[in-house]
Each structure stands twice: as C-alpha cells, then as structure tokens.
Amino acid sequence: MGRDLDIRVSIIEDDETIREGYAFLIGKTPGYKVVSTYPSYEDAAKRIMHDDPDVILLDVELPGISGIDAIPKLKKYLPETNILILTVYEQDLLIFRALGNGASGYLTKNTPHEKIISAIHEVMEGVGPMSAHIARMVIQSFQRNESTPLTRRETEILEQISTGKSRKRIAQELFIDLETVKSHIKNIYHKLNVHSKADAIKTAKDNKFI
Template sequence: MSSSLIHVGIVEDNDEIRQTLALIIDGTPGYSCKMVFSNAEAAVEALRNSYVNVVLMDIELPGMTGIEAVKQLKPVAPDMDFLMLTIRQDDEAIFNSICAGATGYLVKDTPPTALLQAIQEVADGGAPMSTSIARKVIRSFHATTPSPLSSRETEILKLLCDGLNYRSIAQQLFLSAHTVKSHIKNIYKKLHVNSRAEAVGKALKDKLI
C-alpha cells in the first residue's frame, strides 16, 4: 500500500492551518496534495469527480458544514475517505460525521508524523479513532430497548421484514394463516403499531431483529 501515491484533499477555512497542512502533506514523499479548499461548497463541486483518496475536512466551516459536505460527497464518491478536522475531540460532532460517511478524525494540533500516519492508515483501510468514539459507534449498533416480543413473534417479524404475506409465512413456519395473523396482531399491540410497514420500520430502527 505504502508504495502508491496517496492523493489528499483539504477543506479548511483557516488560511494558516490549511497552508501548513498542505505543506506537510505535499512535502512528504508518497503524499500529494493538489485539491485545497477554504469552503465546503467549492470542495463538493470539485471533489465529486476527482481522483482524491483522502480528504481532511474541517467540521466548522462558513456556510455548509464539513459534515454536510461529507453527506453529499460520500454517495457520489464512495471510495473517497474523509478524516474530519476538529479543534478538540468533540464526541458528538465526530459521531455525527461518522454517521454522515466519515472514516475518522484528527485534532488540529496533531503532530505531522501522526497526521501522515493517520492518513496512511485510512488509505490502507483502517479507521483511526479514540476508544470513546469507537464505543459510541458500537453502541449505536446494538439494541437499546430490550425486545418485548416472544421468540415466535420475533421469528414472524423477520419474515414480515422480507415482505412475506400471511400465507407465505404460514407455509414457511408450518402454521395456519390464522395463527400467523394472530401473532401479527400481538406484535402490533406490543410495538404500538398498526400496519406491517410500521412494524418493520420499528423493528429495524430499534434493532428488534
């Protein structure tokens, strides 16, 4: 990995910081920094069809925030990685950035060696982050509410998520369609919903399945 050139982009409104970062990166063999922007709007426009591998993105920017920029760029450039730049470790903002599509973050006073290493790690498919951020990410993985459903109901809910109707579910579980309907009615009661779509929505959002 370290043999190929890493193309880095920078989006940072503070002139000094931006130029310093660019100098460090472009001055190091193996790193190239041609795409530099002082606002998110210009960056989104120019980066969408670029060959840039890793973007250092300031979170606080005039106009569009860095988080919003990532949200727009990630879908159109899925292979582009984003490292957010922050003054200090702000767990909430960083977590939101990650939800938006960022891979990790850097605090702005990171020494050059660590900066370059973080970029390298990201390019190599890693995601450098503190343990507290990692925990936040993991937590949002897991179910927060304990499921009120019985195992049979959970089983049926899974099949609902696949779009099966009464009959198909009944066949799959060797039940009568009446029974399936009965279970689904109970699921609705317990989840406080009254349609398949809402049940599926709640099930997946609350990680009940």
C-alpha cells in the same frame, strides 16, 4: 510527472494558515500528493470530483455548509474516498455524527505532523473505520458516572422522562402512583438543582447520570 502510487489528498478548510500548513506538510512527504485545497464545501463541490482524491481532510466548522453536512454530499460523488475530519475540540457528539455520516476518522488540529501522515496512511490501509482512540471515546460515551447523587429509582424515572413520557404514563408503566412519580421528580430536581424537565435531562446527561 505524477507518481501513480502517491496517495491523493484534498483539503477543505476555511482557515488559510491551517489549510496551507497541512498542504505543505503533506505535500512534502514522499508518497503523498495534495491534489487540491478549498476554503469551503461550496468551492469544493464544483471541482473535487475531478481531483479524484483518495483522502479528504475536512474541517467540521466550515462556513456555509458545515463539514458534518458535507460528508454525505462528498460521499455521494466520491464513494471510494476516505474522509478524515479536522476538529479543534474532541467533542463526542460532533465526532459521532461525523462517523454516522460516513467519515472514516478524525484528527484534532493540534495533532503532531507525523500522526497526521500516519492517520492518512492507516485510513488508506483500511485499518478500520475506528481508531483505538475513537473506540475508547465511544465506550466512554456509554459509561455511566458511578458517583451519581440519584437513587436507582430516581435514575430510572429520569430515564423515562428523557424519552418524553408523561408522568402519568411513567406511573402506569412502573406500577406506582402518579404522586410517587411526582415525589421522585421533585427530589431529582432538588438534587440536580434544576427546575425543569429539560434542565434535569441536560444536567444528568452532561454528568452521565443517565
């Protein structure tokens, strides 16, 4: 018989070991019930509507349609379902995109068993779309590195460059000469040890100089 109050969990994860591991773990926990497991979004798409899960554990790195891209599709069919992202790495961008796509939280694959259960529980309680951990990451993502090799002006100009503006336009908007902008850019490139716009932007963003 099905206990009506069980939290219904569905798992979409291509690695069988991990998938079955989670299923076993969650299934044996009182109050939780694994209603289905799938190795890909494509497999899940056909039948997951009928499983009526409360929570979906979704791997980000799925073959075929990625977990990230699967989120809005799943949400479309199951708007009330909470999606928890499974990820190996705590990569800012992936997690942010997942949240943007409608995920309610995330778990790294080395998360201890108890935490997994409590994460599912929290997300069901509507503790909010963001755990303190994610909130911390988000704030960190907005924080600048205070030990930048770039001067104020250089940072300012690199920020302008990162918006796609030409040097001429930057010069006009900052009320300085094009030659001055060029000088700053040369200095930026030297300091960051790069030889192009794209590399300068990437290096600066990686190091949170901008």
